[in-house]
Amino acid sequence: MRARRAPAAVLALALAGCAVGPNYRRPETASPEAYRGQEGPTQAASLADLPWWEVFHDPVLQDLIHEALQNDYDLQTAAQRVELARNLVGVERSPLFPQVGYEADAARGKNTLFSTVSPGSGTGNAFLAALNASWEIDIWGRIRRSTEAARAELFASEAFRRGVWLSLVSSVAQAYFELRELDLELEIAQHTVASFQDTQRLFDRQYRGGVASRLEPLRAEAALAQAAAAIPSLEARIVAKENELSVLLGRQPGPIPRGAALVDQTVPPEVPAGLPASLLERRPDLVESEQTLAAANARVGVAIADFLPRIGLTAVYGSVSPELHNLLEKGTLAWSVAAQAAGPIFQGGRLYYGYRAAKAQWEAARLQYDQSVLIALGEVSNTLVARQKFAEVRDQEARQVDALRESVRLSTVRYLGGLSSYIEVLDAQLQLFPAENALAQAERDLLLTTVQLYKALGGGWWLDPATPSGPPPPAPAQP
Numbered sequence: 413m414r415a416r417r418a419p420a421a422v423l424a425l426a427l428a429g430c431a432v433g434p435n436y437r438r439p440e441t442a443s444p445e446a447y448r449g450q451e452g453p454t455q456a457a458s459l460a461d462l463p464w465w466e467v468f469h470d471p472v473l474q475d476l477i478h479e480a481l482q483n484d485y486d487l488q489t490a491a492q493r494v495e496l497a498r499n500l501v502g503v504e505r506s507p508l509f510p511q512v513g514y515e516a517d518a519a520r521g522k523n524t525l526f527s528t529v530s531p532g533s534g535t536g537n538a539f540l541a542a543l544n545a546s547w548e549i550d551i552w553g554r555i556r557r558s559t560e561a562a563r564a565e566l567f568a569s570e571a572f573r574r575g576v577w578l579s580l581v582s583s584v585a586q587a588y589f590e591l592r593e594l595d596l597e598l599e600i601a602q603h604t605v606a607s608f609q610d611t612q613r614l615f616d617r618q619y620r621g622g623v624a625s626r627l628e629p630l631r632a633e634a635a636l637a638q639a640a641a642a643i644p645s646l647e648a649r650i651v652a653k654e655n656e657l658s659v660l661l662g663r664q665p666g667p668i669p670r671g672a673a674l675v676d677q678t679v680p681p682e683v684p685a686g687l688p689a690s691l692l693e694r695r696p697d698l699v700e701s702e703q704t705l706a707a708a709n710a711r712v713g714v715a716i717a718d719f720l721p722r723i724g725l726t727a728v729y730g731s732v733s734p735e736l737h738n739l740l741e742k743g744t745l746a747w748s749v750a751a752q753a754a755g756p757i758f759q760g761g762r763l764y765y766g767y768r769a770a771k772a773q774w775e776a777a778r779l780q781y782d783q784s785v786l787i788a789l790g791e792v793s794n795t796l797v798a799r800q801k802f803a804e805v806r807d808q809e810a811r812q813v814d815a816l817r818e819s820v821r822l823s824t825v826r827y828l829g830g831l832s833s834y835i836e837v838l839d840a841q842l843q844l845f846p847a848e849n850a851l852a853q854a855e856r857d858l859l860l861t862t863v864q865l866y867k868a869l870g871g872g873w874w875l876d877p878a879t880p881s882g883p884p885p886p887a888p889a890q891p
Contacts, residue, residue, distance in 0.1 A: 433717070
């Protein structure tokens with residue numbers, strides 16, 4: 413009866429053993445009540461709570477993002493990192509269970525191990541077939557701490573994959589808006605070239621009619637060439653941006669379909685940032701940094717447990733015989749059960765310095781986490797302020813473009829009426845071209861602040877990055 417109770421007592425001792433080392437607690441971070449630059453009262457709702465297809469409404473952009481989530485190589489690589497970490501958890505956890513193996517030996521000699529030949533009687537054979545088992549009783553929690561560290565690293569790898577997922581969504585949206593802005597600049601350049609062509613023809617008619625000098629058509633020709641020179645450069649930049657998007661989509665470089673024009677793009681009218689404290693749970697890089705800290709904390713416990721003895725059980729059950737054909741006969745049984753304890757006495761400082769290294773790694777991870785929180789708060793604040801200021805810039809740029817367009821119209825009328833010189837016409841046109849480009853860039857920058865804010869807040873944090881998702885299909889038409 414006592415023999416039967418012994419394994420149960422050992423198991424209870426192992427399960428009741430306390431894991432040495434510090435238990436993980438999230439470091440206390442002072443979070444502000446509201447983000448700097450946040451307008452209005454603080455509310456729990458956040459732009460990050462929306463799925464990406466409710467932030468970016470262009471159907472073509474939605475299709476591109478969905479394609480990227482299915483094909484992007486960085487995201488597939490991150491998924492494999494998660495699989496690696498998941499399997500490493502199993503590797504670290506496996507010593508909690510008995511390890512069973514087998515052994516087969518064949519030997520010839522004098523006084524060999526397991527030999528049945530009497531000492532001094534000459535040489536003989538020895539054959540062994542056995543099962544062996546060993547089990548380390550995790551009294552100090554060394555294996556459990558190691559498993560805890562591996563599990564935290566798994567969570568960190570999952571957060572890294574989510575970060576890649578969010579970065580991919582943001583990168584596709586940003587590149588798409590930049591592409592549409594380049595398209596608009598190309599339209600402006602083509603329109604400007606047509607306008608300068610009209611002016612050049614006007615001046616040329618005036619010159620041929622003897623009303624103007626040769627200087628006027630020459631200046632108009634120079635302005636036309638300057639505007640036309642921008643078109644090849646823009647076309648090259650458009651191709652480069654399309655190729656950039658193609659890489660994100662995991663496809664060969666090629667044309668990219670277009671949806672709504674830049675000025676017709678819509679984003680949520682309200683972009684609440686939410687509570688700063690919730691950023692710790694939503695933002696992937698902060699989750700990854702915290703899990704890295706948790707893994708380092710568990711490694712400290714592993715380093716402490718290395719100072720303590722390892723206690724375990726071993727067992728061997730098999731058969732030994734001087735003849736191979738008698739190996740399974742009666743009388744050849746061999747078995748043993750043993751308990752063992754082994755611990756360090758002198759290691760030349762290896763364990764001590766290993767502990768110090770684990771502590772230093774924990775300190776570095778804690779400092780990195782604290783810094784990551786500050787960086788995240790700063791990025792959200794920067795984007796909120798940029799959104800407000802870019803809206804003001806866009807409004808002022810629009811006023812400038814309206815005024816310059818009217819200036820071009822009036823200067824042309826005055827020139828035809830003989831009330832002004834050609835310089836007024838060219839000057840107005842030359843100012844309008846860069847102003848229209850600046851307005852297009854302001855429209856782009858305002859859209860990009862929504863993309864950047866969605867990323868900075870950890871947008872779509874509740875979505876599963878392992879399952880590419882997109883907008884629901886349209887409802888079938890009612891008969």
